[in-house]
Amino acid sequence: MEDYVLPESLILDVLSRLPVKTIVRCKCVCKKWRDLVSDTYFVDLHLSRSRPCLMFHQYKNPHPILVFVEVEHEVDYDRLTLGHVKSLDLGLIAFRSLNQIFEVGSINGLICLRHEGYAIYIFNPVVVEEYMILPELTFLDFFSRVSYGFGVSMGGEYKVIRIIGRRIPEEQFMASVEIEVYTLGTDQWRSLGPTPYHIDYRGLLVSGVFVNSHVYWFDYIQIYDFDLDTETFELIPPPAGLGDNHEAKQMLGVLKGSLSLFSGSSLGFNVWVMKESSWHKAIAIRETIDPIFRSQGWKPLCLIDGLNGTSILILCVKEDRENVVGYCLNTNKILDLNIPGNYWMVISTYRPSFIKTPKLWIRES
Structure with a gap:
């Protein structure tokens, strides 16, 4: 009886549908499987099917831990089952300051972090032995604010955007705001000069949100759009009526591949989605809002797609x-x-993905 060998295409198809943790184990089965998982075709196939994950910090001595959990399934829409993917000790990848680590963003499995000393780290937690450190920003005074964004252009260039603003004491708007861009592989920041708009300092307290070759910031008044291909900055008006409820808690996010804006208060929730350069109200919840939101003791953290076509708000x-x-x-x-x-x-x-850091960027740990 002849030995039956599975076609390579079938092996790749099956492997690409497995959770990341299982695929990592499969790489240890044999050299052939390890080579298959490292192949560019598999990397692209897996990324197209990769399940959504949540990433968060757990601060434990002596180092903070970056935790990744994978959405596995929704049980009767009452529980979101999460599978542990990986816990990464940030002290193992040469972070020079471990007390204050902030997330800038992630794209195609690459994660961008910064620490309080303004150094930027980029790496793939699945392939953690490769990482990159960007040149640091010189010290800023108390009234300065810095915000970052991370994304990839339509042309495939990964870029980090840095917005540097100096705040006028006791004023909300910045006296001056400069934009700098770092294209991975160039080893230098490029100045694009001042922004054409005044920015409320609150817009620089969080990192930008990446969607389809654009990075967006929201200062609770206006939305600012940076095009990664043209490297231009534009102003986008928020949805009509957004500012009517001054108690609302608001946040940009991504749902089903589109820029989304969440606004919620004890009066109800609204979610708008950007389609063809226009805002469309996708979700509105009023009388049926859960009693837990009648108080102010909650905080929106992020938006994520569920596995059954649902939209899920993660909150504390x-x-x-x-x-x-x-x-x-x-x-x-x-x-x-x-x-x-x-x-x-x-x-x-x-x-998560198995995309490797291009050789031009690598600094081995």
């Missing part, structure tokens, strides 16, 4: 203790995540 709530939970915006139900947290916790979305 204050009850007897602080917890991170999910809220299905389609069914109006709280989803148990079993993630301990605190009100200052930052959670972002991440799509």
Whole structure:
């Protein structure tokens, strides 16, 4: 009886549908499987099917831990089952300052982090032995603000955007705002000069949101759009009526591949989605809002696509203790995540991949 050998195309198809943690184990089965997983075709195929993940910090002595959990399935829309992918000790990849690590963003499996000394680190946590450190920013005074964005242009160039603003004491708007761009592989920051708009300093307190070769910032008044291909800065008006509720908690995010804006208060929730350069209200919840949102003891953290076509808000709530939970915006139900947290916790979305850092960028740990 002849030995039956599975076609290579079938092996690749099956492997690409597995969770990342399982694929990493499969690489250890034999040299052939290791080579298959490293092949460019498999890397692209897996990325197209990669499941959404959540990425968050756990601060433990002696180093902070970056944790990745994968959305596995939704059980009766009452619980979001998360599978642990990886816990990464940031002290193992040569971070020089470990007390304050901030997430800038992620794209195609590459993660961009910065620390309080303004150094920028880029790496793939699945292939953590390769990472890049960008040139640091010189010291800024107390009234300066810096915000970053990370994304990839339509031409395939990965770029980090840095917005540097100097705030006028006791004023909301910046006296001057400069834009700098770092294209990975060039080893230098390029100055694009001042922005054409005044920016509220609150818009520089969080990192930009990447969507389809654009990075967006929101200062609760206007939305600022940076085009990674043309390297131009434009102003986008927010949805009509957004500012009517001054108690609303607002946040930019990405749902189903489109720029989205969440606004919520004790009066209800709204989610707008950008389609063909126009805002469309996708979700509106009023009388049926969960009682947990009647108080001010909650904070939106990020938006993520569910596995059943749902849209999920990840948030921190204050009850007897602080917890991170999910809220299905389609069914109006709280989803148990079993993630301990605190009100200052930052959670972002991440799509794991096996993309390797191009040789031009590599600094080995």
